[in-house]
Amino acid sequence: MASLFRSDKVPAPVELVRPRLDLSGPLLTRAFDTLVRGSEEQGGVEQWIDALKLKNRMFQQALGQGNPADLPLDTFKSLCAFMASVRRRVGPFLEQPAYGEMVAAIVELLDGVSDTSTTDQRMEAFCARFPMDKKHRWVHDLAAEILHGVDPERYPLMCRWVWDAKANTGVIREIWFDDEVDNITLKVPDGYGTYLVLREELSQFLSDNGVFRDMIWYVDLLCAKIYADYIAAQGGVYLRADFSAPGDPMEHTRRLLGLDGVRAGTRRTRLKAINGEAFLIDDGNLLDGEN
Numbered sequence: 001m002a003s004l005f006r007s008d009k010v011p012a013p014v015e016l017v018r019p020r021l022d023l024s025g026p027l028l029t030r031a032f033d034t035l036v037r038g039s040e041e042q043g044g045v046e047q048w049i050d051a052l053k054l055k056n057r058m059f060q061q062a063l064g065q066g067n068p069a070d071l072p073l074d075t076f077k078s079l080c081a082f083m084a085s086v087r088r089r090v091g092p093f094l095e096q097p098a099y100g101e102m103v104a105a106i107v108e109l110l111d112g113v114s115d116t117s118t119t120d121q122r123m124e125a126f127c128a129r130f131p132m133d134k135k136h137r138w139v140h141d142l143a144a145e146i147l148h149g150v151d152p153e154r155y156p157l158m159c160r161w162v163w164d165a166k167a168n169t170g171v172i173r174e175i176w177f178d179d180e181v182d183n184i185t186l187k188v189p190d191g192y193g194t195y196l197v198l199r200e201e202l203s204q205f206l207s208d209n210g211v212f213r214d215m216i217w218y219v220d221l222l223c224a225k226i227y228a229d230y231i232a233a234q235g236g237v238y239l240r241a242d243f244s245a246p247g248d249p250m251e252h253t254r255r256l257l258g259l260d261g262v263r264a265g266t267r268r269t270r271l272k273a274i275n276g277e278a279f280l281i282d283d284g285n286l287l288d289g290e291n
Contacts, residue, residue: 016117018193021201024177028205028222031175035225038250045221051259052217055082059149069107073099079149082258085141085159105129109143116154119147119192123158145258152216156199158192161227161256165190171223172198174230198223220257228252 039045062075077094080087093102109126112118126143130136137160144158163170168185172194176186188194202219211218231252254260 016120016193017189017191018197019188021172021188021194021197022177023172023175023201023205025205027175027177028202029209031226031229032206032209032222034229034249035222035253038225038253041248042250045218048221048253048259049214049217052220052257053214055258056149056152058082059146063106063110063146064150068110069103071103071106076102083142083145084255084258084260085138085161086145089135089138090142101129106146109146110150113147113151114154116192119155123147123192155192156195156216157220157223158190158195162198162223163188163190163194171226174226221253224253224256225250228256231256 036045039048042048058079062071062079073094076099080090080094093099105126108129109122112122123140123143127136127139130139141159144155147155148157160167161170163172165186165188172188173181173186178184199216199219202222203215206215206218206222228250229252232249251260
């Protein structure tokens with residue numbers, strides 16, 4: 001079997017850029033209000049926070065404790081089930097020898113995880129080990145989910161739906177303070193510094209609105225609700241492919257955060273193998289019922 005990975009030089013370190021984000025207070029307030037109202041119908045915001053904490057514990061146990069080089073395939077498959085944009089496309093990398101190379105890439109990504117000054121460098125190196133085409137854009141999200149899952153204090157959620165500078169789409173655009181936002185290209189990079197500033201800004205907003213604990217998870221939830229509302233309003237071929245039409249106002253939020261990884265009442269996950277078969281996990285109710 002031919003290697004699915006590229007062999008590239010590690011890119012030069014990228015200087016941290018902290019851009020100014022002109023975010024709209026009224027848009028944030030509206031998003032927060034819809035989050036609170038929508039979650040009330042499904043157990044309240046705290047139920048969602050608990051689900052995010054549980055997902056984080058899965059990543060901590062699998063990758064944050066012990067040696068990631070020893071990551072069992074079935075454990076990695078379980079994690080993939082809770083990453084929406086990854087689980088639909090990762091199938092070809094779940095067989096040897098590709099999986100061994102995947103693990104090597106993950107080990108490299110997590111090497112020096114305590115040093116956030118190398119975040120952009122390590123993410124670029126991780127992505128460079130995969131084919132650099134549209135079919136593998138999900139690789140960025142995989143790196144982002146791993147870093148956030150292993151060390152959420154240091155690493156904010158950096159998935160493409162939070163901000164994708166090349167596509168000029170994401171959470172940042174949806175809460176930008178400019179009446180002409182639909183007609184402009186935002187000059188905002190999508191490096192670590194941008195995601196860090198966004199989390200700081202949203203944390204301040206949430207604090208001003210009475211949120212004083214679990215800030216990391218509230219920020220993730222608010223971001224997901226902001227972009228979920230955009231998906232619900234706009235649709236689109238790419239969006240429908242990743243997050244098909246929901247039956248309730250919080251469904252897209254659940255999918256963006258990967259909290260729908262296991263189908264309710266079953267052990268069947270949304271992760272598909274190359275042959276199309278769904279992967280089963282031992283604990284089929286891992287997140288079922290948490291939200």
